[in-house]
Amino acid sequence: MENAPRTDRSLAKLSPESAAQFPKFSVIVPAYNEAENIRDCAIAILESTPLSVENLEVLIVDDRSTDDTLAIGQTLQQHLNDPRLKILAGxxxxxxxxxxxxxxxxxxxxxxATGDFLLFIDADVRLKPAAIETAIATAETEKIDLFTCMPALGK
Structure with a gap:
């Protein structure tokens, strides 16, 4: 099975030297009525990687929610003051x-988005450490332009 997915990938390690050569990555989170999830999702993305604003942007787009998704996102953006995080009113x-x-x-x-790579995730997804680096390493190693990852389901 030549094209079978591989599951034995080791996590990519990002050194200061390799960070300078790392491509720009945009994480896009569409959010509609995700007040319960948006804060934890954004924090998990930002904490999953040491990538700087030169290599990472997180775009959370509130899709005209009828709950407090947009307000929570905007408050988080102000509180964290992390230039990688951008909350957009759809x-x-x-x-x-x-x-x-x-x-x-x-x-x-x-x-x-300004990234060379785009990662679309739902607001109920929590990225693990090095998930972004691993995705890029996989794309570059396998020389692929598009792939889908299946998240592990929590209990």
Missing amino acids: QPRPTNQYWAGKNWACAQAVQI
Whole structure:
């Protein structure tokens, strides 16, 4: 099974020297009514990696939530004062086009993302340490442009 997925990847180690050569990475989180998840998701992303603002941006797009998702995100952004984190208030969906689900929020983030690589995750995902570095190492080692990771489900 030549194309079988590999699960034995060791976590990529990021040294100060390799960080300078690390590609820019944009993590995009579309969020609709995620007041219970958005804080922990954002913190998990930021704490999962030592990458600086030169190599990482986290774009959380509130998809016009009816709960406190946007306010919680904005408060977190002010409290953390981490330049890697950007909370965006999503725009209304175009009336002359059909957009369903989270793709409208993702499309808005892609328009401003500056990363060479884009990682789309849901707000209920918690990245583990070195997850971003491991994803990039996998993409570069395997010479692939697109892959999907299956998260481990918590109890």
